[in-house]
Amino acid sequence: MSLQVLQEIPARPAAGTAKGAAAGSAAGARAAEPLCHVNPDWLNIESVVENDLCTQCGACAAMCPHKTIELVRDEHYRYFPQVRDESLCVERCKSLCVQVCAGVQEDPSLWEQNPIVAETYDEYCGSAITDTWIGYSTDPQIRARGTSGGLITGLLVYLLESGQIDGVLLVGANKQDPMHHDISIARTREEIEDSWGSKYYPMPMGARFRELVSATERFAVVLLGCHMRSLRLMERKLPRLEMSIVLRIGLICGYCAGFKAIADQARDWEIELEKNKRIDYREGKWPGNVRIQTEDQDRRTLIYNFLTRIPFTTNYRCTICSDLMNETADVVVGDAWLKELTDRKDEGWSVIAVRNPAVTPLIESAIRDGALYLERADTETFVRSQEKPMRYKKHALVTRLKFARRVMGRTLPNIDLSRFPDGFPTNFWNRLGNRLFMLTQWTFALNDPLRRAMYRFVPRKGVQWWVRSIFLMIAHDGKGSFLSKWLLKKEPMLNCDA
Ligand SMILES: Cc1cc2nc3c(=O)[nH]c(=O)nc-3n(C[C@H](O)[C@H](O)[C@H](O)COP(=O)(O)OP(=O)(O)OC[C@H]3O[C@@H](n4cnc5c(N)ncnc54)[C@H](O)[C@@H]3O)c2cc1C
Incomplete structure (x- = not known):
């Protein structure tokens, strides 16, 4: 290539x-x-x-x-x-x-690893890691409510109560107006617990970065990969910011649906979004439901059904993002989408990988004091837990960038492609699926009337067939016949419907 x-x-x-x-x-x-x-x-x-x-x-x-x-x-x-x-x-x-x-x-x-060649491909997908675990919060309520294993909330509560941090920057629901969210520096157990759960859209967390500059307090942050890179760039300008943050927890981010996906969902359910009382994305048992509650309605659908809205609502910038595993975080946390765990059908499991060895003692103290249950895992397990988004954000990165530039005429960010001298293991179906994903985003994401007409006039099964086909193409690893996987419908569409 x-x-x-x-x-x-x-x-x-x-x-x-x-x-x-x-x-x-x-x-x-x-x-x-x-x-x-x-x-x-x-x-x-x-x-x-x-x-x-x-x-x-x-x-x-x-x-x-x-x-x-x-x-x-x-x-x-x-x-x-x-x-x-x-x-x-x-x-x-x-x-x-x-x-x-x-x-x-x-x-x-x-990024630390340069250049990335075939032998270091797994390491590249996961980026630099020193320790990996899978597990959950030992507090049953936190685990049950948490997105996957409640690991982030459990860890933060423990660090706060054991005096290892003074506060944490995170995003929670706005109780008065669920159309909005509260980005706050939580300083109590209640405030941390109230912020549980993933919200599948970008939040302007960075607007509060400057408030983390402190001579006396120690902070943690919970951020997506894009936030985290901005934070790192800002720390270079403000060294005191770097000094006052003791733990940077990064979320794995495969897909960001955008808030308009929830607006579309509400419209489908004939819910007036302005009247909603509460929105949840991963409510209930792992993997969880998208749920919207109003005074007189309470509707929910499994997260996989909701995620089929992604190609229609996500942002252009997200379609060319290369940071699946929050590569500049101190630790990265995500769903442990491993078949051996999802088959158990119990409460959730999270995967956590340490990039900065200086923060390992914080995790180890949480294990030792019984706040977290964590089993050791290896890099291969970590990478396997995100197998399908890898083929989207990593394998197909160059395909996407070329498509964005040449076909869509878009401006590209400063991605240093010389880091990838060996190229990426892609195949025909993977490339086609990625291009169709981008074309779908391009056609529908900013055209609300067209998208709504599509939802109204195209049978739901037809829309789901289209998205499932795209995701299956993206996920194709080049082994065996794509057409038989597609027709037999035995292959999971995303990691999470394993
Ligand atoms: C947009 C998005 C995409 C994701 N994509 C993937 C994926 O492809 N694969 C995967 O394995 N995991 C993904 N995750 C992470 C996953 O959904 C869980 O957040 C993670 O497994 C941690 O679960 P937990 O139960 O340990 O966390 P919880 O205890 O539920 O805590 C979640 C924490 O995340 C914070 N948070 C929620 N939404 C946001 C947001 N939009 N921006 C910043 N902080 C936020 C909350 O404040 C809370 O502190 C994604 C998360 C988001 C927000």
């Missing part, structure tokens, strides 16, 4: 007058930089939004020294930064917001 084609793409000048003018001079000089897909001299974060590269993490708002960036929710329920006074950027700023933007800067120095 030729990576060269992508590497030669010159930097694109930012759209807009002030931005274009300010960026213009230096951009010409830097256009020849081989691995740069976007203009390194973008003036401010609005150029990132215009080019559809914003991950909605919100770190730009926290980084801005002039406090001129605000996060505004658009008609698709996405939180995008808006610059209130651009003159401050023109006159007084060094584009700090763009410098900490993980949507643009896939900075190779954030």
